[in-house]
Amino acid sequence: MVEHYFRHEYGxxxxxxxxxxxxxxxxxxxDAVQGALMTALTAWVANGVPDNPSAWLYRVAHNHLVGVxxxxxxxxxxxxxxxxxxxxxxxxxxxxxxxxxxRDELLRMLFVCCDQTIPAESRLVLALxxxxxxxxxxxxxxxxTTEANVYKRLARARERLRQGEVDTQTPPLExxxxxxxxxxxxxxxxxxxGYLSTHEEHAIRAExxxxxxxxxxxxxxxxxxxxxxxxxxxxxxxxxxARLASRQDATGGLLLLEEQDRSLWDREHLHQGATWLERAxxxxxxxxxxxxxxxxxxxxxxxxxxxxxxxxxxxLYAMLERIWSQSYPTVGLVTCRGQPAKLFDANHDxxxxxxxxxxxxxxxxxxxxxxxxxxxxxxxxAPAPHRQR
Amino acid sequence: xxxxFAAYKAWxxxxxxxxxxxxxxLKSDGRLVTASGVxxxxxVEAKEVVGGYMIVAAESYDRAVEVVRACxxxxxxxxxxxxxxxxGAKM
Numbered sequence: 166m167v168e169h170y171f172r173h174e175y176g177x178x179x180x181x182x183x184x185x186x187x188x189x190x191x192x193x194x195x196d197a198v199q200g201a202l203m204t205a206l207t208a209w210v211a212n213g214v215p216d217n218p219s220a221w222l223y224r225v226a227h228n229h230l231v232g233v234x235x236x237x238x239x240x241x242x243x244x245x246x247x248x249x250x251x252x253x254x255x256x257x258x259x260x261x262x263x264x265x266x267x268r269d270e271l272l273r274m275l276f277v278c279c280d281q282t283i284p285a286e287s288r289l290v291l292a293l294x295x296x297x298x299x300x301x302x303x304x305x306x307x308x309x310t311t312e313a314n315v316y317k318r319l320a321r322a323r324e325r326l327r328q329g330e331v332d333t334q335t336p337p338l339e340x341x342x343x344x345x346x347x348x349x350x351x352x353x354x355x356x357x358x359g360y361l362s363t364h365e366e367h368a369i370r371a372e373x374x375x376x377x378x379x380x381x382x383x384x385x386x387x388x389x390x391x392x393x394x395x396x397x398x399x400x401x402x403x404x405x406x407a408r409l410a411s412r413q414d415a416t417g418g419l420l421l422l423e424e425q426d427r428s429l430w431d432r433e434h435l436h437q438g439a440t441w442l443e444r445a446x447x448x449x450x451x452x453x454x455x456x457x458x459x460x461x462x463x464x465x466x467x468x469x470x471x472x473x474x475x476x477x478x479x480x481l482y483a484m485l486e487r488i489w490s491q492s493y494p495t496v497g498l499v500t501c502r503g504q505p506a507k508l509f510d511a512n513h514d515x516x517x518x519x520x521x522x523x524x525x526x527x528x529x530x531x532x533x534x535x536x537x538x539x540x541x542x543x544x545x546x547a548p549a550p551h552r553q554r
Numbered sequence: 555x556x557x558x559f560a561a562y563k564a565w566x567x568x569x570x571x572x573x574x575x576x577x578x579x580l581k582s583d584g585r586l587v588t589a590s591g592v593x594x595x596x597x598v599e600a601k602e603v604v605g606g607y608m609i610v611a612a613e614s615y616d617r618a619v620e621v622v623r624a625c626x627x628x629x630x631x632x633x634x635x636x637x638x639x640x641x642g643a644k645m
Contacts (some may be wrong), residue, residue, distance in 0.1 A: 197643055209610050214568070289593075296556040306594075307593060307594040308593050308594070309593070309594070311612075311613070350593070352597065354593060356596065357594055357595055360596040360601075361596065381564070394587070401596075405596050405598075412602070421602055421603065422598060422602040422603050423603070425602075435555060436555060439555040439559055440558065441564060442559060443561055444561045444601055446561060446564075446565035446566070447564065447565065449585050450585050450587055451566070451586050451587065452584070452587040452589070453587070455566070457597075459562065459563065459566060460560050460598065460599075461598065464560070464598055466555065466556060466559050470562045477563075478599070480570075482599070484569070484570075485585070486589045488586050488587065489589040489590075493595060493597045496597070496599060496600045497598075497599035497605055500599035500600070500604055501599065515585040535562050
């Protein structure tokens with residue numbers, strides 16, 4: 166409980182404090198928030214959780230920050246009353262200045278982080294690190310890159326912020342719309358981290374999935390985000406979330422889809438998923454979230470593993486491959502076709518692998534088929550090419 | 555729920571022609587948003603059916619082994635691990 170509460174508070178506190186103090190102080194803000202959370206850990210264990218934990222955290226973080234900024238600048242005028250307006254500890258200021266204003270500070274900061282002046286690959290890193298509490302290692306793992314690279318991208322983003330080029334005020338509606346794809350990516354990756362985590366002890370982190378769904382829901386009810394791609398993203402998140410409870414056995418080990426007890430699937434999430442799906446199925450635009458939501462739905466609404474419509478899923482993966490040429494769609498395609506002949510209507514021996522120039526096609530196909538027919542046991546040892554699964 | 559799902563699949567039908575005709579002019583009644591960027595995702599086939607397909611960035615084979623070993627998903631009893639270097643992967 167403690168850990169996921171803190172992760173949620175981290176992003177929220179960073180957002181609120183940055184709003185008051187400016188993006189150029191982002192690093193100092195992060196230090197202050199981390200300091201406050203650490204302080205809370207010891208203080209709350211000793212004295213119990215305060216009545217208003219959020220306000221407590223805000224007050225401590227704010228005090229930390231003021232101290233840090235004062236040390237940095239050596240200027241006492243930082244404590245002037247204008248800057249202290251935000252020090253109302255009982256509630257966060259809710260600005261309703263204009264129609265596009267976002268009531269949720271974290272969501273608003275998400276849009277700010279996805280500023281176009283920040284290089285594309287740095288936007289994701291910045292948002293995941295400062296708002297979603299990802300470690301550099303986690304980010305590196307999810308973006309298929311190295312920690313060193315992550316730090317480089319982060320530095321680039323921070324440099325932009327420090328130069329004061331990025332505004333904390335809510336950008337105009339048109340600018341918000343152009344940032345929507347980046348914001349979608351952040352929410353999607355946050356959900357993904359919860360779905361199957363790299364965490365040492367917890368393979369599934371439901372609180373991250375919940376936070377992603379919370380942000381997605383806020384987005385879907387805001388003028389900028391209320392569009393089919395957002396609805397599709399929400400649908401896929403709900404549908405995957407429905408199955409979380411069934412994916413681990415009593416000792417925390419992961420269960421494959423075939424082994425999962427479908428009666429444990431959460432009906433509320435399934436219903437939400439279906440509802441958002443229906444709303445997503447409008448308009449003239451098809452995004453990868455639409456296709457992925459369709460795949461999730463095929464699984465969620467199948468009565469059993471054996472009765473899953475593998476051919477439909479294969480078609481969806483073929484669609485996905487066309488609009489997103491990475492290895493996962495290929496793996497999906499091959500996995501579907503690799504189902505025993507009685508489940509998928511194709512001659513297994515003649516399974517044709519998709520052509521294309523994606524970098525991962527051949528190994529992905531090989532690995533998947535070998536996983537099904539048991540030939541992985543005959544994989545060559547080093548120094549032959551290593552195989553990845 | 556099945557009804558809502560069926561309605562959704564029906565809507566998706568209109569994009570199938572566009573997919574098959576990739577390379578030709580797209581039909582005016584549907585637009586595909588191509589996605590770019592390399593990143594992970596909650597893919598059931600890769601992660602729950604095959605049981606753990608992952609892409610890892612590492613400087614060497616040994617380092618890749620370290621990275622993968624840190625993931626709890628590989629510690630299920632009977633889990634088998636294969637690591638293969640992608641040829642020419644641009645990531």
